[in-house]
Amino acid sequence: MAVRVNGxxxxxxxxxxxxxxxxxxIFRTVELLDGVPRLWRWHWQRFAADCAQLALPLPDEGLMLAELAHAAEGLPRAVAKLTLTRGVGARGxxxxxxxxxxxxxxxxxxxGYPAELAADGVRARWxxxxxxxxxxLAGAKHLNRLENVFARSEWSDPDIREGLLLDSEGWVVEGTMMNLVLVSGGRVLTPVLDACGVSGALRAWLADWLPTQGLVLEEVRLSPDDVLAADEVWLVNSLAGVWPVVRLDERCWQAFPLARRAQAALASA
Amino acid sequence: MAVRVNGxxxxxxxxxxxxxxxxxxIFRTVELLDGVPRLWRWHWQRFAADCAQLALPLPDEGLMLAELAHAAEGLPRAVAKLTLTRGVGARGxxxxxxxxxxxxxxxxxxxGYPAELAADGVRARWxxxxxxxxxxLAGAKHLNRLENVFARSEWSDPDIREGLLLDSEGWVVEGTMMNLVLVSGGRVLTPVLDACGVSGALRAWLADWLPTQGLVLEEVRLSPDDVLAADEVWLVNSLAGVWPVVRLDERCWQAFPLARRAQAALASA
Incomplete structure (x- = not known):
């Protein structure tokens, strides 16, 4: 693993x-092909938003890209992690x-993840x-992630790829490492992240891509029943892409027409 | 600053x-006199509780004390910080x-803090x-402290020594770096920390000391009005000791008979 700290x-x-x-x-995880980050526009958009939210000075974008290229030198396909902290401080x-x-x-x-997961779909749990x-702190991919650690440690069955999280009021928020998208009665829905959750780069990409299909990504409050009633359930992040959920506890899904279109579009994004 | 990592x-x-x-x-901050931690029994009690809560393996107590003594070598009076993490892990x-x-x-x-603060009392804010x-995560002194960072950054007036925090339901929880204690109608009250907050070592010491005075530290739900109606308001932590609050916004307090007894007992603890 190549690691660079402050250049x-x-x-x-x-x-x-x-x-x-x-x-x-804050941090972000990015796929690199020959040193060039995939989906950079959306990663950078989210990274900049997180900097603003945490009152962190935004690094120069060109410098970030140069650092990524440098770290991934010699790797045709790489996964990179960017972490930006408030640096060394006095006590307090x-x-x-x-x-x-x-x-x-x-x-x-x-x-990364086997391509079959996107093709065949995954099992999830609550x-x-x-x-x-x-x-x-809602939406930011900050470094306070103990909730994710505990949630992801609830199960060890490798066939279950993701766990869905509710907030303390019972609204559905996301997976432990992925955003959640539903297709329901012709609408495309994702939980609004104004109280918790991480606003991921692939979710941002979807919000830009869906209008090209005559659709919009609607940010709404979703209950567990809304998830179970959906026509398609997806888990998305920039490394995994779009995973159709084929089973959530006892509920099963089989057809994912819109997910297939999103996967095809993403392959050439 | 002397720093030791894994011995x-x-x-x-x-x-x-x-x-x-x-x-x-998790972390803890401890005062050392000639390499010996003050109030160790209560620090260790809380540290062990935090390890259990976060499913971290508890280090050997003798090793911890030896590490503290080693780090503070040559310092007659020192402040030490213990940080225990889950170590280096795979991604995920x-x-x-x-x-x-x-x-x-x-x-x-x-x-540490000027002794006048305990003697003269401090100003606080909401x-x-x-x-x-x-x-x-409630009660644990874990490393997810962005809320404290943002709360402590709300004010810069050096005359205001601490900010009081409510939870999302409006209950009073603690200060940004100190626990809160009220004396009210002959009772000694502190917020119950079952939903958020840090359960500090000095709070634990008080819970053990008060019964020697025929009193108990009662963990209860407290509203801002309960604070304003109290006879004495204290902010406590192991480095600062017991700070009487002499002013909170427009409300002022002048006499702190029980706080003085606690300070005297703490001096010889």
């Missing part, structure tokens, strides 16, 4: 970094006015953990 | 550590079954940020 080869960060101390930072929670952020870029040879509602 | 002098951790990736770990949220945790111990010369309610 130099290094695989450690300071113990005093606020990323470790408080989870004070308050943000300093003069922040020198820490940018960590790692790249590894692609070890998680017992309920996401807390925190509007101040 | 060796080092001031960095691996970029792949789950403490950075997900805030997957799931906890591995075979965890090799990372233990980080840092020690610096004492730069924070606008509301804490999210997550029972799975």
């Amino acid at each position: 130099r080869a290094a695989d450690t960060i300071a113990v005093a970094d606020r990323g470790l101390a408080y989870g004070d930072g 929670y308050a943000m300093a006015l003069d922040v020198t952020p820490t940018l960590v870029v790692t790249a590894s040879p692609w070890a 998680c017992a953990l309920r996401l807390a509602r925190q509007p101040r | 060796r002098a080092a001031d960095t951790i691996a970029v792949a550590d789950r403490g950075l990736a997900y805030g997957d770990g 949220y799931a906890m591995a079954l075979d965890v090799t945790p990372t233990l980080v111990v840092t020690a610096s010369p004492w730069a 924070c606008a940020l509301r804490l999210a309610r997550q029972p799975r």
Whole structure:
């Protein structure tokens, strides 16, 4: 694994970094082909939004792309992770006015998901953990991810690929690592992420692609019953693509006409 | 600052550590006199409880004490920070079954709070940020602390020493870095921390000390009006001790008979 920290080869960060101390930072995971990130426009859009939400200085986009290319050198297909923290700070929670952020870029040879998962579909489950509602942090892919850790640790059956999460009020939010999309009566629905959840790059791509099909991605409140009543259920993220859900507990789905169109469009995106 | 990572002098951790990736770990801050931690019994009680709550393997207590003494060597009075993470993991949220945790111990010369703050009392404010309610994480001093970062960044007036936090339902929980205690009609009250908040070592000490005074620390739901109606309001943590609150917005307090007894007892604890 190639690791670069603030533009130099290094695989450690300071113990005093606020990323470790408080989870004070953000991250994104990106697929690279010959050093060029796929779906960059949407990754960058989300990354910039997260920087604004967390009051982190936005790095230069060209620098980020150069760092990604550098880290992935020699790898025809790679998965990269970008982490940006509020850097080394004095003791105490308050943000300093003069922040020198820490940018960590790692790249590894692609070890993504088998293509069959998108082709054949996946099984999912409901998680017992309920996401807390925190509007101040909702949508951002920040480094406070203990809820995801506990939710993902609820099951070990490798045939179950994802767990769906409700918030403390019982609304459906997302999977532990993927956004959720429903096709229901001709509409395309995804949970509104104003109280919790991560607004992913592929969700952003879908919001841009659907209008080319005469559709829109509607952000709405969804109950578990809405999920069970849907015509198609998808799990999406930028590394996995669009996974049709073929089984959720006892409910099964077989046909995914719109998911197939999205997968085809994504292949050439 | 002396820093030790897993028993060796080092001031960095691996970029792949789950403490950075997900805030997957816990921490505690401890005062050391000649290398010996003050209030250790209560720090250790809370640290062990946090390990259990986060399913982290509990380090050996003797090893922890030796690490603290080692880090504080040559410092007559020091402040130390213990951080325990779930260590370096593979990509993905799931906890591995075979965890090799990372233990980080840092020690610096004492730069704690002026003694006048405990003597003269402090001003506090209400924070606008509301804490999210997550029972799975409540009470633990884990590394997911973005809420504290944002709350503490709401004000910069150095005369205001602490901000009080409500949860999303409007219950009073704690300060950004301190627990809250009220004396009200002869009772001693502190917010129950079953939905959010950090259960601190000094709060645990108070729960043990009060019965020696014929009192008990009652964990209850408290509203902002309960705080304003209290006879004494204290902010407590192990580094600061017991701070009487002399002013909260427009409400002022002048006499703190029980706080003075607690301070005296704490001085010889």
